[in-house]
Amino acid sequence: MSNKILPLVLGAAMGVAASTAAGATTLEDVKAKGFIQCGVSQGLPGFSNPDAQGNWTGLDVDLCRAMAAAVFGDASAVKFTPLSAKERFTALQSGEVDVLSRNTTWTMSRDTQLGLNFAGVNYYDGQGFMVRKDLGVTSALELSGASVCTNTGTTTELNVADYFRANNMPYEIVAFEKADEVVAAYDAGRCDVYTTDASGLYAQRLKLTNPGDHMVLPEIISKEPLGPVVRQGDDEWFNVAKWTLNAMINAEELGVTSANVDEMKSSDNPSIKRMLGVEGAFGEGIGLSNDWAYNVIKNVGNYEESFNANVGPDTPLGISRGVNALWSDGGFLYAPPIR
Amino acid sequence: MSVMEQDSAGAPARASLMNDPKVRGYFYQMLLVVLLLTFGYIIVTNTIANLERQNIASGWGFLENTAGFGIIQSLVPYTETSSYGQAIFVGFLNTVLVAVVGIFCATIIGFVVGIARLSNNWVISRLAYCYVELIRNVPLLLQIFFWYFAVLRAVPGKREKWSLFDTFHLNIAGLRGPKPIWEPGAEFIGYALIIAIVATVAVSRWARKRQENTGQQFPVFWTAVGLIIGLPLITYLATGMPIQLEHPNFVETGPRLRQGFELGVGFNLIPEFLALTAALAIYTAAFIAEIVRAGIQAVSHGQTEAAHALGIRQGPTLRLVIIPQAMRVIIPPLTSQYLNLTKNSSLAVAIAFPDLVSVGGTVLNQTGQAIEIIGIWMAVYLSLSLLTSAFMNWYNQRMALVER
Numbered sequence: 001m002s003n004k005i006l007p008l009v010l011g012a013a014m015g016v017a018a019s020t021a022a023g024a025t026t027l028e029d030v031k032a033k034g035f036i037q038c039g040v041s042q043g044l045p046g047f048s049n050p051d052a053q054g055n056w057t058g059l060d061v062d063l064c065r066a067m068a069a070a071v072f073g074d075a076s077a078v079k080f081t082p083l084s085a086k087e088r089f090t091a092l093q094s095g096e097v098d099v100l101s102r103n104t105t106w107t108m109s110r111d112t113q114l115g116l117n118f119a120g121v122n123y124y125d126g127q128g129f130m131v132r133k134d135l136g137v138t139s140a141l142e143l144s145g146a147s148v149c150t151n152t153g154t155t156t157e158l159n160v161a162d163y164f165r166a167n168n169m170p171y172e173i174v175a176f177e178k179a180d181e182v183v184a185a186y187d188a189g190r191c192d193v194y195t196t197d198a199s200g201l202y203a204q205r206l207k208l209t210n211p212g213d214h215m216v217l218p219e220i221i222s223k224e225p226l227g228p229v230v231r232q233g234d235d236e237w238f239n240v241a242k243w244t245l246n247a248m249i250n251a252e253e254l255g256v257t258s259a260n261v262d263e264m265k266s267s268d269n270p271s272i273k274r275m276l277g278v279e280g281a282f283g284e285g286i287g288l289s290n291d292w293a294y295n296v297i298k299n300v301g302n303y304e305e306s307f308n309a310n311v312g313p314d315t316p317l318g319i320s321r322g323v324n325a326l327w328s329d330g331g332f333l334y335a336p337p338i339r
Numbered sequence: 340m341s342v343m344e345q346d347s348a349g350a351p352a353r354a355s356l357m358n359d360p361k362v363r364g365y366f367y368q369m370l371l372v373v374l375l376l377t378f379g380y381i382i383v384t385n386t387i388a389n390l391e392r393q394n395i396a397s398g399w400g401f402l403e404n405t406a407g408f409g410i411i412q413s414l415v416p417y418t419e420t421s422s423y424g425q426a427i428f429v430g431f432l433n434t435v436l437v438a439v440v441g442i443f444c445a446t447i448i449g450f451v452v453g454i455a456r457l458s459n460n461w462v463i464s465r466l467a468y469c470y471v472e473l474i475r476n477v478p479l480l481l482q483i484f485f486w487y488f489a490v491l492r493a494v495p496g497k498r499e500k501w502s503l504f505d506t507f508h509l510n511i512a513g514l515r516g517p518k519p520i521w522e523p524g525a526e527f528i529g530y531a532l533i534i535a536i537v538a539t540v541a542v543s544r545w546a547r548k549r550q551e552n553t554g555q556q557f558p559v560f561w562t563a564v565g566l567i568i569g570l571p572l573i574t575y576l577a578t579g580m581p582i583q584l585e586h587p588n589f590v591e592t593g594p595r596l597r598q599g600f601e602l603g604v605g606f607n608l609i610p611e612f613l614a615l616t617a618a619l620a621i622y623t624a625a626f627i628a629e630i631v632r633a634g635i636q637a638v639s640h641g642q643t644e645a646a647h648a649l650g651i652r653q654g655p656t657l658r659l660v661i662i663p664q665a666m667r668v669i670i671p672p673l674t675s676q677y678l679n680l681t682k683n684s685s686l687a688v689a690i691a692f693p694d695l696v697s698v699g700g701t702v703l704n705q706t707g708q709a710i711e712i713i714g715i716w717m718a719v720y721l722s723l724s725l726l727t728s729a730f731m732n733w734y735n736q737r738m739a740l741v742e743r
Contacts, residue, residue: 090709231612
């Protein structure tokens, strides 16, 4: 809410953010304070969601934990800041958080005009629509005249406007600040349609009174590459974020898991040796110890493990890998090699 | 202090200049101004430098870019192709609308409850007491949620409705009613209304003069009612009834999605607006009620007794003796409540009412122009507050005790 943004902005304006004032890099700052401050969503099952004890879990949370493991060798050296869609960029710009891992869509304007860098994609998503089954709607093109609930301050809001305009369908938009309120309003019947990223639809459907009464329509109306974001102009920290994600994806490709990582250290495969720091000194290049990737995999696991534990077919969300499979399995995930 | 000593070093009148309260006063004021200007300069240059270093675009050019998002309620024409500036203006008007309607309702409820609180009837005064204690001790945001979510679940869904006289309909999508369509000639009705208001003011002045001179009373109230309702009505009939009513269209057949009220036909108050206005009015009214009670109790009971001794009946005593004196105590804190209501309307964002903060926040997120948007927010709320308090100060001065 705005009352949270104001101090952030003033902080940014007056340069009191420790990182900028001291002239230190984010990595130095993070090492000095002993933990990573990670911006996450206010509660999206499977991606970043606190449980009853306040422990955060999810795909996005795992990325932060992986970064902490890479830096400190300790996946618990993370503190989480729940941010609304509206607050997230200001919080990152002002130094309130060190990394934003919050189902954030990589767009050109965000990458180029906000002073931010996207460190990769940890989930390829697209915007979809959810409706009540009893509406009898089978395609998004039948939604003319519908009222649509969504989150304010997101690309979602723009995509839905574009889609209805392009198809010449009148609609009514009801935009809330928090996802929980969107769900409550949709559940109460205020809107015919709930729109957000398809992964979010599956996650939020679990919060509805009768999840079985609702269905996700087949149309995906946008590309939503979601990934972690850092501040622009700090290449060292950017590299840490980028290569932590790459390490998780490479580990899956090389078959290295948290269970077998210790045995894999003695593997003959040079790619695995390089990744686990047995050969070469790749940690130095990003200002970390040589076993950084070992720590990531040992403490958090590879991408597949994180995916299956949080959003995969065996979780309540039940999302299949789809385009988020490795390139070698016909998906989009393709990490540059560690060499 | 060191500057001071250097400046006056060697001057013969040093001691007297140092001790001259006037000189010292000027010095400290100058010093304060210089410090403030320096502080402001540092903030501005530092901000610009930081923004540039972080590669964050700044400036006001973004206001002319296409907004691209929809807004559920706008008092002026707005589409997705309008600019960010227009979107913010829509939000601003929505804020003003909520503030004006909210203040109007809060004042009426507040005065009624405040007077009821002093009633001799035990039940009425207890009810008013409970209202005040219950409402003012529950956070406003919770009340907004209550009015929005609890009521949303209680009213009929989009495909059903509750109707009043088959004219007003309530369901989860809002309160619908007939929308007046202005046809050529309708502007005369507006003119007639303006003439009626001017005439009412003139009549009331004349009546007051006449009463002061002759003691005779004139039924100003009923004359005003006659003028304000009658004159536009006669014009309406004379110009050939140029206002058509467009009734909301309730579709009962066809695909289920299209059943219910057709979008954009008839007049619709969205539930977000109703909930926000109700919450703000009811919440603020609790405070106003206490202010009104305090104001009335501040008027000595001797005034009532004196009025009764003069043979003035209960009603006119309250209207002509008690309330005017109470108003002097009531108006200053009432102003604060009006300002609070206006600023509290920014909680609208929680229930999807597109007010200034909600729309501004969307623009902020789409463009990343945090400093500019927050500047606009501060400027708008400051101006609204200053305007309200200027008006209330003027009104307070008019009501102030005039010694004769």
